[in-house]
Amino acid sequence: FRRVLFRSAYQYLVIFTNFNFNMNGAFAYELNIANQVSGIGRIGNRQAFDFTNLFGSTGRLESLLNMGNLAQYPSDPNAVFFRGVDSTLSILGQESGHRFMSYITWADPAGSSASTSLLGRDLAHWSFYFNSDASVVEGNQIRDNSNGTFTTTGAVQRFSSLDQYLMGLRAAEDVEPTFLVKSPSPSLNPGSSPALNVTFSGSRANVTVDQVIAANGPRVPNAVVAPKRYNFAFLLVTARNNPATADQIAKLDRIRSEWQSYFNRAVNFRGVANTSLVRGLRLDRKSTRLNSSH
Numbered sequence: 465f466r467r468v469l470f471r472s473a474y475q476y477l478v479i480f481t482n483f484n485f486n487m488n489g490a491f492a493y494e495l496n497i498a499n500q501v502s503g504i505g506r507i508g509n510r511q512a513f514d515f516t517n518l519f520g521s522t523g524r525l526e527s528l529l530n531m532g533n534l535a536q537y538p539s540d541p542n543a544v545f546f547r548g549v550d551s552t553l554s555i556l557g558q559e560s561g562h563r564f565m566s567y568i569t570w571a572d573p574a575g576s577s578a579s580t581s582l583l584g585r586d587l588a589h590w591s592f593y594f595n596s597d598a599s600v601v602e603g604n605q606i607r608d609n610s611n612g613t614f615t616t617t618g619a620v621q622r623f624s625s626l627d628q629y630l631m632g633l634r635a636a637e638d639v640e641p642t643f644l645v646k647s648p649s650p651s652l653n654p655g656s657s658p659a660l661n662v663t664f665s666g667s668r669a670n671v672t673v674d675q676v677i678a679a680n681g682p683r684v685p686n687a688v689v690a691p692k693r694y695n696f697a698f699l700l701v702t703a704r705n706n707p708a709t710a711d712q713i714a715k716l717d718r719i720r721s722e723w724q725s726y727f728n729r730a731v732n733f734r735g736v737a738n739t740s741l742v743r744g745l746r747l748d749r750k751s752t753r754l755n756s757s758h
Contacts, residue, residue, distance in 0.1 A: 632690025
């Protein structure tokens, strides 16, 4: 589509299609459109940026999620179908999470004052060896077996307390300490996908939010004033002469509805994902067909 004009309506635009196209090897991806938040790491070449004008927005749109062909997702948004751990909703969680993470460095007491070792794939996901409390932005929930070994016990289940801090939903003093496993054996790429029941040895390095703040500065705006409510627009883009079917619209509408509940639970009800139509939306119809799920 050429132009969609959103006048102060949505922060997130979630796009599915009814056709295949070149995703450059990605299953789904997120584009950050605007950012004024500091203290969350190197989110782009510049910390603060605003490209909303390129997307026909008047300044509120922050993130675009390209989810690809709707047909690649199962009818049940909760069904695990990808990488052995992911559902449609957890993939939405990861892609929406990229609005704020994972880009941080940390002040490693035994190493660099701006270490990237908490990060994995593309320096935009948590490391396989980071106990991310089963964050949807990867890493794993890792059990310390108290004998020099560690076991992964959970994956892509929630936004962790550190995630919620980076999202502006939780104060620094409410972030639970966690840990990174250093010098693991056998060694996997830190960018490896989350996986359950993997055991490895290594040394534990405790990680605190104070170390994150020391490396990145405090999150601004903080949890007192940061937004807690996000408006998500779900769109189905159809190929020319191939309009959306009733089944496709119903499928997307179920994803939309269940995403709202999933997000609210995943952030411990500290934030709200609103997926209802928002007054003030304007569409410039000089475009290819756009079908809303609503």
